[in-house]
Amino acid sequence: MKKILLSVGALLVIGSMVFAYQRYTNAKELDRFTSNEQIKHILTSNRCLDCHSQSPELPFYASFPIAEGIIQEDIQKGYKYIDIESIIEAIDNGNTPSEVDLAKIEQSIINQSMPPAKFTALHWHSSLDEKEREIMLNWIKENRSKIYSNGLSSSTFANEAVQPLIDSLAVNPAKVALGEKLYHDTRLSKDNNLSCATCHSLDSAGVDRLQFSKGIYDQIGGINAPTVFNAALHIAQFWDGRAADLQAQAGGPPFDMLEMGSESWDEIIAKLAKDPELTAEFLSIYPDGYSGNNITDAIAEFEKTLLTPNSRFDLYLKGDATALNQEEIEGYELFKANNCATCHVGQAIGGQSYEYMGIVADYFAEREMKADRDIIKTKDQGHFNATNDTKDLQRFKTPSLRNVALTAPYLHDGTAETLEDATRIMLKYQVGKSLSDEDINKIVLFMNTLNGQYKGSTLK
Ligand code: HEC
Numbered sequence: 001m002k003k004i005l006l007s008v009g010a011l012l013v014i015g016s017m018v019f020a021y022q023r024y025t026n027a028k029e030l031d032r033f034t035s036n037e038q039i040k041h042i043l044t045s046n047r048c049l050d051c052h053s054q055s056p057e058l059p060f061y062a063s064f065p066i067a068e069g070i071i072q073e074d075i076q077k078g079y080k081y082i083d084i085e086s087i088i089e090a091i092d093n094g095n096t097p098s099e100v101d102l103a104k105i106e107q108s109i110i111n112q113s114m115p116p117a118k119f120t121a122l123h124w125h126s127s128l129d130e131k132e133r134e135i136m137l138n139w140i141k142e143n144r145s146k147i148y149s150n151g152l153s154s155s156t157f158a159n160e161a162v163q164p165l166i167d168s169l170a171v172n173p174a175k176v177a178l179g180e181k182l183y184h185d186t187r188l189s190k191d192n193n194l195s196c197a198t199c200h201s202l203d204s205a206g207v208d209r210l211q212f213s214k215g216i217y218d219q220i221g222g223i224n225a226p227t228v229f230n231a232a233l234h235i236a237q238f239w240d241g242r243a244a245d246l247q248a249q250a251g252g253p254p255f256d257m258l259e260m261g262s263e264s265w266d267e268i269i270a271k272l273a274k275d276p277e278l279t280a281e282f283l284s285i286y287p288d289g290y291s292g293n294n295i296t297d298a299i300a301e302f303e304k305t306l307l308t309p310n311s312r313f314d315l316y317l318k319g320d321a322t323a324l325n326q327e328e329i330e331g332y333e334l335f336k337a338n339n340c341a342t343c344h345v346g347q348a349i350g351g352q353s354y355e356y357m358g359i360v361a362d363y364f365a366e367r368e369m370k371a372d373r374d375i376i377k378t379k380d381q382g383h384f385n386a387t388n389d390t391k392d393l394q395r396f397k398t399p400s401l402r403n404v405a406l407t408a409p410y411l412h413d414g415t416a417e418t419l420e421d422a423t424r425i426m427l428k429y430q431v432g433k434s435l436s437d438e439d440i441n442k443i444v445l446f447m448n449t450l451n452g453q454y455k456g457s458t459l460k
C-alpha cells in the first residue's frame with residue numbers, strides 16, 4: 001500500500017516537472033517565432049485543431065468508450081463554431097483571418113472557454129497560459145486596427161469588434177440617380193406591378209415586414225426579405241450568399257418566377273426603350289445603351305448610397321457617452337459578453353460570415369414552422385445553395401443588426417416575431433446560454449438604438 005502511494009507520489013512529482021518543463025520550453029520557443037508563427041504555434045500546440053478542423057486527426061483516447069461521446073460531439077460542435085484550420089491556412093498565405101474569426105478567438109480567450117474544461121481534464125497540456133493569451137490578444141488587436149478598423153470609434157472603443165457605420169461610400173452620382181429610378185420601376189416585372197421597392201420599400205426600413213414576400217400574381221416566396229439598407233457592406237448577397245455583390249444580386253429578382261417573373265432582359269428593355277426620357281438619361285451614362293449589365297450596374301450604384309449612419313449607438317461609439325442610457329449600455333455589454341458580437345461584428349454588426357444555424361441545439365428539428373413547400377426546403381439549405389458543399393448546409397449569412405428593430409419578423413424563415421424572440425433563439429441555438437428576462441430585455445433595448453439615418457432622418 002505504502003509502495004503504491006509512494007509511486008503515485010513520485011509520478012505526480014515527475015508529472016508536474018515535465019509539465020513545468022514543457023511550459024518553460026514552450027515559452028522559450030514562443031520568443032523565437034515571428035508573430036504569425038507564434039499564433040500558429042499557439043493554436044496547434046494547444047490542440048485547437050483537434051476539434052476545429054473539418055477532418056481532425058483524432059487524439060488517441062477518442063476511441064475510449066467514455067471519451068468517445070464527448071469527443072465526437074465536441075468536434076462537431078467545435079467545427080460548426082469556427083474552422084481553425086482555415087485560419088492557419090490564411091496565415092500561411094499571408095492573409096488576415098476574417099473579422100469574425102478574430103472576434104471569436106478573442107472572446108474565447110477573454111472567457112477562457114477554450115479548450116472546454118472537460119477536454120483539458122483529459123489532456124492537461126492544452127490550455128493557453130497567460131503569455132500565450134497575451135500574445136493572441138495583441139495579435140488580434142493589431143490585425144483589427146490595421147485591416148478592419150475604420151477609425152471612427154473614440155479611443156475607448158477603438159478595439160471593439162463592433163464599429164460605427166461610415167457615412168458614405170464613393171459613388172457615381174449620375175448612376176445613382178438613374179439607379180434610384182430603376183429601383184422604383186415596375187417595368188422590371190412581367191405584369192408591370194412590382195418594383196424592387198415593392199418588397200424593399202425605403203419608407204419601411206427596406207423590407208416588406210412579411211414572413212415571406214409576396215411576388216407576382218400574389219405568389220408567396222419561401223424566405224424572409226432582408227433589408228437593402230447597408231447591404232453594400234455585406235460579404236455577399238442573399239441569406240445563402242449566392243450573389244457575389246449587389247450587381248449580381250440585382251439580376252436575380254426580375255427573373256425569379258416567385259418575385260418579378262420577367263422572362264429576359266430583352267423583354268424588360270423593350271418596355272424601357274419606349275420611354276424617351278429614361279432612354280436619353282440611360283444613353284448619357286451608358287453610351288452602349290440598355291443591357292442587363294448596365295441596368296444592374298446602376299441599381300447597385302444606387303444601393304451603395306443606402307447606408308444609415310448616426311444611430312444613437314454610433315454616436316456612443318464615437319464618444320458621446322450620453323447617447324445611450326444606462327440600460328442600453330448594459331445591453332451592449334451583455335451583447336458582447338454573451339458572444340453576440342462574435343458573429344454580429346464590424347460596422348454592419350453582421351453580414352461578414354456564414355454561420356451554422358443551430359450550433360448548440362438542433363434548430364430545424366425543434367422549429368415549429370413546417371417546411372411543407374419545396375421552396376422552403378431549398379432555402380433552408382443555406383450557403384450550400386451557393387457552394388454545393390455539404391459543409392455549408394444550414395449555414396446562413398449572419399444578418400446585419402443595423403435598423404433591426406424596424407425589420408420584424410426575423411430569421412431567414414421569418415419565424416421570430418419580436419427581437420425578444422430572436423434573442424431567445426440566438427441564446428438557445430447559437431450561444432448555448434439562458435439569461436434572465438431582465439438581461440434579455442436589456443439586449444433588446446440595446447438593439448433598439450441601432451436605427452440609423454437615411455437622407456438626414458432616422459429610419460422608421
Ligand atoms: C475538445 C474539443 C475542443 C478543443 C480542443 C478546442 N475547442 Fe474550441 N470549441 C469546442 C466546442 C465544443 C465549442 C462550442 C462551444 C462550447 O461547447 O463551449 C467550441 C467553441 C469555440 C469558439 C467559439 C466561441 C466560444 O468561446 O465558445 C472558439 C473561438 C474556439 N472554440 C476556439 C478554440 C481555440 C482557440 C482552441 C485552442 C486553444 C480550441 N477552441 C480548442 C471544442 C473544442
Ligand code: HEC
Nearest residue numbers: 195196199213214215224225226231237238239250253259
Ligand atoms: C417579391 C419581393 C421582392 C422583390 C420584388 C425584390 N426582392 Fe430583393 N429580396 C427579396 C427576398 C425574399 C430576398 C431574400 C432571398 C434569398 O436570400 O434567397 C431578397 C434579397 C435581396 C437582397 C439581399 C440582401 C442581403 O442582405 O443579402 C438585396 C440587396 C435585394 N433583395 C435587392 C433587391 C433589388 C435591387 C430588387 C429589384 C431588382 C429586389 N430586391 C426585388 C424579396 C424581393
Ligand code: HEC
Nearest residue numbers: 339340343355357396398399410411412422423426427430
Ligand atoms: C454563431 C454566430 C452567431 C451568434 C453567436 C449570434 N448570432 Fe444572431 N444570428 C446569426 C445567424 C446566422 C442568424 C440568422 C439565422 C437564420 O436566419 O436562420 C442570426 C440572426 C439574428 C437576429 C435576427 C436578425 C434578422 O434580421 O432576422 C437577431 C436579432 C440576432 N441574431 C441577435 C443575436 C444576439 C442578441 C446574439 C447574442 C445573444 C446573437 N445574435 C448571437 C449568427 C449568430
